[in-house]
Amino acid sequence: MLDFLQYGFLQRALASAVVIGFTCSVMGVFVVIQGLSFVGAGIAHGAFAGVALGLLLGFDPLIGAAVAAVLMALFIGYTKRQGKLNADASIGISFSFALALAVLFIGLMPGFNADLMSYLFGNLLAVDTSELWFSLGLGGIVLAVIALFFKEFQFITFDPVLAEASGLPVHLLFDGLLVLVSLAIVLSLRAAGELLVMAFLVIPAAIAWQWSTSLAPMIILSGLIGTVSAVVGLVISFYFDVPTGSSIVLLLVALFFVSSLLSTRSWRVPIRRGREGEGKSEEQ
Amino acid sequence: MIEFRGVWAGYGRTTVLTDVSFAVKEGEFTVFIGPNGSGKSTLLKTVLGLVPVLKGEVRVMGYTGHQVVKARELIGYLPQNSSMDLKYPATAFDVVLMGSYSRLGLLARPGRTEKAEALRRLEEVGLAQFASMPFGILSGGQRQRVLLARALMGDPKLLLLDEPTTALDVSAQSELIELITALNRDKGLTVVMVTHDVNLVVGRADKIGYLKKSLQAYGPPEKVLDSQLLSKVYETQVLVFEHDGEKRVVVGDHHA
Ligand SMILES: Nc1ncnc2c1ncn2[C@@H]1O[C@H](COP(=O)(O)OP(=O)(O)O)[C@@H](O)[C@H]1O
Numbered sequence: 192m193l194d195f196l197q198y199g200f201l202q203r204a205l206a207s208a209v210v211i212g213f214t215c216s217v218m219g220v221f222v223v224i225q226g227l228s229f230v231g232a233g234i235a236h237g238a239f240a241g242v243a244l245g246l247l248l249g250f251d252p253l254i255g256a257a258v259a260a261v262l263m264a265l266f267i268g269y270t271k272r273q274g275k276l277n278a279d280a281s282i283g284i285s286f287s288f289a290l291a292l293a294v295l296f297i298g299l300m301p302g303f304n305a306d307l308m309s310y311l312f313g314n315l316l317a318v319d320t321s322e323l324w325f326s327l328g329l330g331g332i333v334l335a336v337i338a339l340f341f342k343e344f345q346f347i348t349f350d351p352v353l354a355e356a357s358g359l360p361v362h363l364l365f366d367g368l369l370v371l372v373s374l375a376i377v378l379s380l381r382a383a384g385e386l387l388v389m390a391f392l393v394i395p396a397a398i399a400w401q402w403s404t405s406l407a408p409m410i411i412l413s414g415l416i417g418t419v420s421a422v423v424g425l426v427i428s429f430y431f432d433v434p435t436g437s438s439i440v441l442l443l444v445a446l447f448f449v450s451s452l453l454s455t456r457s458w459r460v461p462i463r464r465g466r467e468g469e470g471k472s473e474e475q
Numbered sequence: 476m477i478e479f480r481g482v483w484a485g486y487g488r489t490t491v492l493t494d495v496s497f498a499v500k501e502g503e504f505t506v507f508i509g510p511n512g513s514g515k516s517t518l519l520k521t522v523l524g525l526v527p528v529l530k531g532e533v534r535v536m537g538y539t540g541h542q543v544v545k546a547r548e549l550i551g552y553l554p555q556n557s558s559m560d561l562k563y564p565a566t567a568f569d570v571v572l573m574g575s576y577s578r579l580g581l582l583a584r585p586g587r588t589e590k591a592e593a594l595r596r597l598e599e600v601g602l603a604q605f606a607s608m609p610f611g612i613l614s615g616g617q618r619q620r621v622l623l624a625r626a627l628m629g630d631p632k633l634l635l636l637d638e639p640t641t642a643l644d645v646s647a648q649s650e651l652i653e654l655i656t657a658l659n660r661d662k663g664l665t666v667v668m669v670t671h672d673v674n675l676v677v678g679r680a681d682k683i684g685y686l687k688k689s690l691q692a693y694g695p696p697e698k699v700l701d702s703q704l705l706s707k708v709y710e711t712q713v714l715v716f717e718h719d720g721e722k723r724v725v726v727g728d729h730h731a
């Protein structure tokens with residue numbers, strides 16, 4: 192099995208898979224506990240539109256992706272806060288908007304663009320050294336911010352009302368969280384592609400949730416699940432000659448089903464659904 | 476401890492509190508009641524400096540004006556029907572520990588002292604054995620006690636409780652009130668509480684205030700608990716009678 196590592200491109204693929212799997216799965220915890228899976232998808236579509244624009248106008252597609260993803264995150268944060276529109280609907284709108292832009296930019300491009308397709312489906316095996324460093328650097332920043340502001344992010348996601356009453360800049364922190372999600376997407380886009388990124392953002396965290404009663408352990412567990420499945424999926428794809436993205440996603444989905452089956456017997460899974468106080472006296 | 480003098484306060488263009496004056500002394504148990512939307516939560520938020528004061532003066536533990544927020548460190552706050560996600564991965568201990576976050580400030584982490592205090596607070600509300608249980612699977616009454624323990628972190632001098640008993644069953648309600656009364660009597664904590672059910676606090680509250688944008692009545696229970704006065708405030712028939720030497724209040728159709 193170690194013969195696997197004698198190829199430079201496989202070493203880079205493995206390192207990238209670890210960085211992407213870990214970073215996206217960690218951010219995925221916030222996406223999942225906040226019920227924002229669709230937000231992740233919206234941001235990813237936005238990033239993809241940015242890539243298309245970059246390729247169309249001839250600037251670095253990753254810069255396009257970064258700017259578009261962050262703008263998308265802030266737009267979603269803003270509309271969510273306006274409260275006039277159901278959060279679900281506002282995300283749906285931005286989702287369609289991003290997709291329409293992507294399709295428009297693609298349409299404006301002459302002929303078939305293979306480069307563009309690689310951002311949709313990714314190609315871990317084609318990662319070069321500079322792309323790996325880019326992912327590593329950005330991933331390090333994202334994780335460092337999460338570690339530094341863990342207590343604040345925990346506070347605003349668990350109890351925004353008290354967090355605000357305690358003087359925390361709740362909106363700013365929430366936007367910050369969305370920006371971190373978009374950066375995690377951007378650092379993964381080249382190697383993993385939009386589809387795999389979305390899987391990493393949702394599935395490991397969903398599995399970890401079934402086994403966690405506390406946020407920090409859930410983050411670590413999710414990160415580990417993402418990392419291990421990325422590595423195992425890559426190895427499987429190498430030896431069985433199947434597309435990497437598919438093997439990783441299928442592995443994650445299989446893990447999710449096994450975990451769901453096992454965890455229904457666990458007393459630790461909170462059975463109550465919904466939110467406290469729903470339908471009772473209105474606040475504010 | 477708290478002093479409101481002719482206070483008008485509200486959000487943007489809507490004024491909620493109109494000409495509210497009262498004073499809460501150290502160690503007192505004060506209860507505000509009033510219909511929905513009468514400004515009870517707004518009043519507590521004004522004490523915390525979260526609502527702009529348009530007119531009049533608010534003084535909290537010696538701080539006035541923009542300085543009022545400085546009193547926050549000495550205040551434990553339990554917001555109204557906290558809208559937490561019950562599936563959120565947090566144990567009872569995690570939730571109580573969050574009570575230390577605002578005093579720690581940015582970047583600092585809770586250390587041994589805070590963790591030890593969180594366990595002590597859980598013990599104080601009788602939930603020590605539930606420390607590692609997920610918050611979401613506790614009963615409604617237990618959850619409120621956990622949130623009370625969280626409000627007690629950092630040894631506040633003043634507790635602001637916004638309808639802590641709403642949505643609880645009768646026995647959980649009286650248990651919680653018992654706990655709050657004990658904190659007030661034994662530990663000398665000043666308590667300001669908003670509630671729907673005045674009967675829960677009869678014989679415990681030192682002062683009762685009826686709020687309907689303005690303070691319609693304010694004073695010790697024996698003065699304020701009066702059929703005529705309450706009927707006027709509630710705009711419906713209210714009957715106050717004595718049962719076992721304690722006053723009871725019945726609002727609305729009391730023939731049933
Ligand atoms: N953040 C806010 N912005 C604008 N209006 C508000 C806000 N919070 C409360 N209000 C309004 O202030 C009034 C009093 O609300 P509140 O203090 O929550 O009443 P209560 O707690 O007595 O039910 C209500 O009419 C409500 O609509």
Ligand SMILES: [Mg+2]
Binds near residue numbers: 475
């Ligand atoms: Mg209220």
